[in-house]
Amino acid sequence: MEAVWEFFPSKKAFESVPYVTKNQVEKVAEFLKTRSRAEILTISTLGLTGVIGYCWLQNKWKYWQRKGVSGPKPSLADLGNTISTFNDLGVGLFEKYADQDVIGIYFFFTQPCLIVKDPAIWKEVAIKGFHNFTTRGRSEANFAFGKMAPDFVTLAEGQKWKRIRNTIVPFFSGARLKETCLVLQDTYEHYENTAVPKSAETEVDAKAFAAGLTLRAILGSGLGLSAKENEELVEEVYRHANILSQTSFWGFIKTSTVPRWIRYKLNMTNYPSSTDDFFREVIAQIMEQKSSGRTNLVSLMANNIIEKSQEYTATKGLTKDEIIAQTLIFKLAGQDTTATALSFLLFALAKTPSVQEEIYNQVKSADLSYEGLKKIKFIDACIKEAMRFFKFIVLLREADQDCEVAGVKIEKGTLVLFLPNLVHRSAEFYQDPDVFNPHRFDGNESNTLQDDYWFGFGIGPRSCPAVRWAFVSIKIFVANILKTYELLPGENTPELNEVKVRLAGPKIETTVPMKIRFRKRA
Numbered sequence: 001m002e003a004v005w006e007f008f009p010s011k012k013a014f015e016s017v018p019y020v021t022k023n024q025v026e027k028v029a030e031f032l033k034t035r036s037r038a039e040i041l042t043i044s045t046l047g048l049t050g051v052i053g054y055c056w057l058q059n060k061w062k063y064w065q066r067k068g069v070s071g072p073k074p075s076l077a078d079l080g081n082t083i084s085t086f087n088d089l090g091v092g093l094f095e096k097y098a099d100q101d102v103i104g105i106y107f108f109f110t111q112p113c114l115i116v117k118d119p120a121i122w123k124e125v126a127i128k129g130f131h132n133f134t135t136r137g138r139s140e141a142n143f144a145f146g147k148m149a150p151d152f153v154t155l156a157e158g159q160k161w162k163r164i165r166n167t168i169v170p171f172f173s174g175a176r177l178k179e180t181c182l183v184l185q186d187t188y189e190h191y192e193n194t195a196v197p198k199s200a201e202t203e204v205d206a207k208a209f210a211a212g213l214t215l216r217a218i219l220g221s222g223l224g225l226s227a228k229e230n231e232e233l234v235e236e237v238y239r240h241a242n243i244l245s246q247t248s249f250w251g252f253i254k255t256s257t258v259p260r261w262i263r264y265k266l267n268m269t270n271y272p273s274s275t276d277d278f279f280r281e282v283i284a285q286i287m288e289q290k291s292s293g294r295t296n297l298v299s300l301m302a303n304n305i306i307e308k309s310q311e312y313t314a315t316k317g318l319t320k321d322e323i324i325a326q327t328l329i330f331k332l333a334g335q336d337t338t339a340t341a342l343s344f345l346l347f348a349l350a351k352t353p354s355v356q357e358e359i360y361n362q363v364k365s366a367d368l369s370y371e372g373l374k375k376i377k378f379i380d381a382c383i384k385e386a387m388r389f390f391k392f393i394v395l396l397r398e399a400d401q402d403c404e405v406a407g408v409k410i411e412k413g414t415l416v417l418f419l420p421n422l423v424h425r426s427a428e429f430y431q432d433p434d435v436f437n438p439h440r441f442d443g444n445e446s447n448t449l450q451d452d453y454w455f456g457f458g459i460g461p462r463s464c465p466a467v468r469w470a471f472v473s474i475k476i477f478v479a480n481i482l483k484t485y486e487l488l489p490g491e492n493t494p495e496l497n498e499v500k501v502r503l504a505g506p507k508i509e510t511t512v513p514m515k516i517r518f519r520k521r522a
């Protein structure tokens, strides 16, 4: 029994630890009595490490308190404040800290993150202050995807980021989009045949419908794969592409806690290696074909291949690994976002017949080519309004050096977060913010990256490079659907204001399904 107390200053001191009862002390003593010296040493070391870790964590979690910035209490279960903040995209925080300009939270356990509310401050950070905030963050969470993550344009930095971005941006230019429209039109026609129910009574989940359509659109315009021509391959790509977004929470935690160099050395990914192999092979085959066939992002990139040794010196072009990475980014950054925006719009249209009729009147005898669609500005306004009304955008930057944001001095490595939903649904910036009214964007329909109070695609040098592709594809799909069908709500379709968004891993989900029906026009 005495050996037990060698490791504590005194039995009395142990008993005086708050919440420890005498009975518990006796139990611990009894347990330790039966252990060897080596075992007791191990247990004590673990205990001591736990205490030091606890003190370290508590000190880290005092960062905002030391700066006089209030915020919610972090916890291990919440990964700091990560899960609770992203679950409702800050809605709860905005209510609780309504009278504050900034809120201090901890991202991915301990990384300090300052939430700013003022859109003007966000502009300062993302545009004028770009030299201080060149990335969206360098936390391990960003790199959990696998060893190709540093090649993603979304995560690349400095000269390498500029080169990748400069190389892919022309793909989203007007000239390219003209050709892309043909691919998108084909994609829609094929999808309509298989996915639109024959009966007007059948209810369809708007998100599932939009997800299938946008995935095929991305495969068509990104990889040049057409379901019409090669259904089997497209189905296989479709299956693997879905696997990419099915990261489990624990899989993600596991990968982000193993040191990065070990993961990358062993080529550990948070999706199956068979999917990794599959994409490498398919993309390599498409690269071989280069410019033959339909215009697509992979062949455009394949015409600009550079050697690995030029990675940090070239101003244009991509290495083979970077091409594979950008192809996956097209799916990862583009599919769920486009599907979400499209599904919100389809749902909103099913609930607002007057807006639907207005679009129908403009598309019923219109030319739906790239040029023709350009003239139908009302659909742009509807897309903007759907993206304003339903909140799902998160904008993040990491400080490259010590600086000041909203009067708060922050250190290098601190994150700054802006949740546009606060502005998008605020009466301060939008009249009747809870009403779905696309006409509020009349005359300002095409202003997507420089609007003062609309942030659907971000702003500044890191804003979405594919905004025009997203608009054109949603426009083509909506125009085609409404030309042929009337959209109707289902029996239990919720009201517009009842639909809330939550982030489920990399996927955007709604709290209630948005059921819609398609009735063929006479």
Ligand code: HEM
Pocket: 126, 136, 153, 154, 155, 165, 329, 330, 331, 333, 334, 335, 337, 338, 339, 341, 393, 394, 395, 396, 455, 456, 457, 458, 459, 460, 461, 462, 463, 464, 465, 466, 467, 469, 470
């Ligand atoms: C409606 C559909 C889409 C929405 C709402 C959307 C939204 C966004 C947002 C909010 C950002 C962050 C901007 C910022 O941090 O300031 C972003 C970045 C990005 N998006 Fe999109 N996006 C969409 C479609 C696409 C598509 C189809 C692609 C295909 C390539 C894409 C590729 C990217 C990339 C690569 C970035 C990072 C750019 C960089 O870091 O330089 N997005 N997007």
